[in-house]
Amino acid sequence: MPSLRDLNLRHLDAVATAARLGSISAASQAMNLSQPALTQAVAKVETVLGHRLLDRQPGGVVVTEAGRLMTGRIEHALAYVAQGGRSVRRGARLPPLPNVERRITLGQLLALMAVDHAGSFALAARHTGLSEPAVHRAARDLEQLLEVALLARQGRTVQPTAAAIRLLRFARLAHAELESGFDELAALHSEGAGRITVGVMPLARAILLPQALARFARLYPVASVDVVEGPYIEVLSALREGAIDVVVGAMRDPLPVADVVQEPLFDDDPVIVGRKGHPLLGEPGFVFQRLLDFPWVIAAPGAPVRRRWEQMFQEQALEPPRPRIECGSVMVVRGLMLEDDWLTLMSRDQFLLEDRAGLLSEIAGAGSSLRRQIGMTTRQDWRPTQLQHEFLSIFRSTCAEWTSGKAMDGQPFRYA
Structure with missing residues (x-):
């Protein structure tokens, strides 16, 4: 699998430009590069990816199937980088940088992502396999290019600024787009x-x-x-x-x-659930008010299941009981219910899994108005x-x- 560390955004741009214009000479003029330089850039990308992307012919270049797949990803990745650069500059009330996606490097973006993930230059260097000075230099070069602070020390850690958070989102989207391109190339070799x-x-x-x-x-x-x-x-x-x-x-x-x-x-229809042999299962009929006589375990306020649970009681003109325990963990809820006569509200397909295991039983449906x-x-x-x-x-x-x-x-x- 190719590595993003081995690629260069400007080289990728050269491939996409040549594919779009159908000509090495036209692409070299558009990118202000010599034809030999642009040809070399395309060759480097093809070597890293292990696929021929452009077929050279007397009348220009023809995009191969691999090239068609990859150039679409490249163009979207570059658009994300450009959008990120514009967002950072706009947030700092600075004028846009022309062709900012050709000024930013993949190394700079990868360094920023690594520092954000690791919280320090030292750990980022260890994770990327680069030297700490190299990671530091790449991040600082990006700051100088954009003229905006991206990283700030807080105690022993390095944290992203608000500008960096905006840029990081687009950097990660560009990263994901190129990785998807790698996957599509891999599928050409292995279905x-x-x-x-x-x-x-x-x-x-x-x-x-x-x-x-x-x-x-x-x-x-x-x-x-x-x-x-x-x-x-x-x-x-x-x-x-x-x-x-x-x-x-x-x-x-x-x-x-x-x-x-x-x-x-x-x-999905939520259901009221208790343990096998729960007392409510042995009673004739079903009286909703009896639900108030047993302890409940339910997710914390704000969770969708908690809102539906409260709605269930309100629709019966009853005040929801105070949950004895608030918990969203399936394993904890299951273990607790097996110990006593607890009740909970559960997604039907989640309950079916418990029912298959012979652990829990459906006490009653929660009502069609609670469907989600x-x-x-x-x-x-x-x-x-x-x-x-x-x-x-x-x-x-x-x-x-x-x-x-x-x-x-x-x-x-x-x-x-």
Whole structure:
């Protein structure tokens, strides 16, 4: 797999420019480079990537399939770098730098990302394999170029300034775009090669995501899938920076940011759950008020499940009881409920996993008004690879089968 450290943004720009103009001579004029220099730049990129990107012919250059895939990624990566540079300068009320994406280097961006991740120049140097002076120099050169402070010492650590935080987002998006290009090139050699990173929120997709992952793994045995679990704000932030490709879980209304899109897949019905043999299971009928007589474990205020839990009681004209324990960990909740007559509110597909294990039982449905839409969230400008397209397709079909199955089963609620 190629490494970004071995590439040069200006060389990548040379490839994209020559491909767009269809001529080495026209590209050299556009970039103010000699033809030999531009030819050498293209050759260096092709050597690093291990693919011929441009075929030289008497009438100009013709883009190969590898070149078509890669130049699109290069152009988007350069656009991100340009956007980041403009954002930093605009935030400091400085005039824009012409062709800022040709002035910034990949080494500078990688150094800034490494320092931000490590919190110090020494650790950043260790992680990148560069010397500490080299990392320091790259970061400071970037500051001088943009004429804006990017890193500030706070005690023993080095922290990004507000300007750096803006730039880092676009740097990471450029990084992700080029990495996607590498994956597409790898797929030319080995069908199904590549990767996808899926963000998932706690309590979300206990059944469907594993099913989709299993199907995907069988169809694409050489593909790599990373599943990252975390709170919504964390996975959303990673999605917007390109570290995560798609987020699976409950949809938000309204969306907290404008640069992502949601695709609904199915409705999820929360259920009231207790241990096997819970006293409520032995009572004839179901009296909602009896839920007040047992201890509850539920997520902390602000969590979507907590809001639905409170709504459930309010719709019955009852004040929600004070939760004895607030917790969002599935493992802790399960262990606690097995010890006594605790109750909780759980996603139906999460409950099905517990039901299969013979540990917990459904006390009652929570009511149709508490249904929530489950879907996928992606960046508005995300350009998925073919492999990532295939994963989304598999996940959609898995959800469609689940929805169809629920419609046939009916799954009536035990109270209205």
